[in-house]
Amino acid sequence: MSDSIDFSLLTTADVAARRDELVAQTEEHAGRIARELAVLQGGDYGSREFDTDSGTWTVKYEGGAIQYLRYDGGREEVYVVSAHSPPEPEELAEALRDYGAFVAAYNAYVESLAGVLDGVEVDFPDVASTESVVAERDRVLDRIREVCAAMAGQLHRVEGTDYGTFSTRIDGTRWELKRERDRVSYLRVGGDGGVYLLSQYQHPAASDVRELAGDVSAFVTAFNDHVAAISSELSGVDV
Known part of the structure; x- marks a missing residue:
């Protein structure tokens, strides 16, 4: 079996x-x-x-x-x-x-967690308004934009291109104005990663405006010297 x-x-x-x-x-x-x-x-x-x-x-x-x-x-x-x-x-x-x-x-x-929030005060102080600071910042920026728009217009006239830049150094710091035709694209201080005093996207901090606004005159003077140099170069041309 x-x-x-x-x-x-x-x-x-x-x-x-x-x-x-x-x-x-x-x-x-x-x-x-x-x-x-x-x-x-x-x-x-x-x-x-x-x-x-x-x-x-x-x-x-x-x-x-x-x-x-x-x-x-x-x-x-x-x-x-x-x-x-x-x-x-x-x-x-x-x-x-x-x-x-x-x-x-x-x-x-x-x-x-019971009672962990007991006694926590919610009587907070009033929040200070930034209205006056913003108004003063915008006043300064409007004047800077007005001057830079005039510079962009002059650059467009003399260079005849749709896009261009003007850059110089103020106390060792690079200032650059970029334009599209006769309109300002940006005014940047400090090169890549620097501060955009003027841009199409956002306003700079009020502290940056305060720090840099005093050098705008020197930037305009450098631009005027640039225009004068161009005029000097053309003055001797005889056709």
């Missing part, structure tokens, strides 16, 4: 179904913690760690929804909740044995 071999297989369906059920329940519960953390931290993205006697739990959220719940018990990290593969049943069982301690750590954290 020959021995027979049993080739029957055991199914994992029941174990997988139970695992998926536990993960879903945990995701729903930890999702509430994620929403509370999102409200507290006031951001669309964030994470927080909670330590227990057995390991560290990390909750990560996005837009108030849980992204993952990770447990590190010292041997191997277990993603109890994630957007990827579900955890192995043994790893899940190990993590969930510590889940109650994780919730207790979260609750202790929330309780530690």
Whole structure:
């Protein structure tokens, strides 16, 4: 009589179904913690760690929804909740044995915040207006733009090109006026990375205007000397 071999297989369906059920329940519960953390931290993205006697739990959220719940018990990290593969049943069982301690750590954290804002004063001083500073800055810049527009117009007339620049150094610092036809594109002081006294995008700081406005006259004088040099070059031309 020959021995027979049993080739029957055991199914994992029941174990997988139970695992998926536990993960879903945990995701729903930890999702509430994620929403509370999102409200507290006031951001669309964030994470927080909670330590227990057995390991560290990390909750990560996005837009108030849980992204993952990770447990590190010292041997191997277990993603109890994630957007990827579900955890192995043994790893899940190990993590969930510590889940109650994780919730207790979260609750202790929330309780530690009770009264933290008590006594915080909200009687703030009035905010000072920048209206007069802005008005004075704009007055100075309007005058600088008026002068530079005249320079751009003269450059356009004498050079006859749609684009051009005039640059010089004032006390060792480069000043550059860039134009498009007869309009000012920018007046930059200090080269690349310098201060744009005039630009098409934003105003300079009032402190920069105060520091540099006094040198505008020297810049105009250098321009006038440039024009005079051009006139001198042409004065000897005989046709």
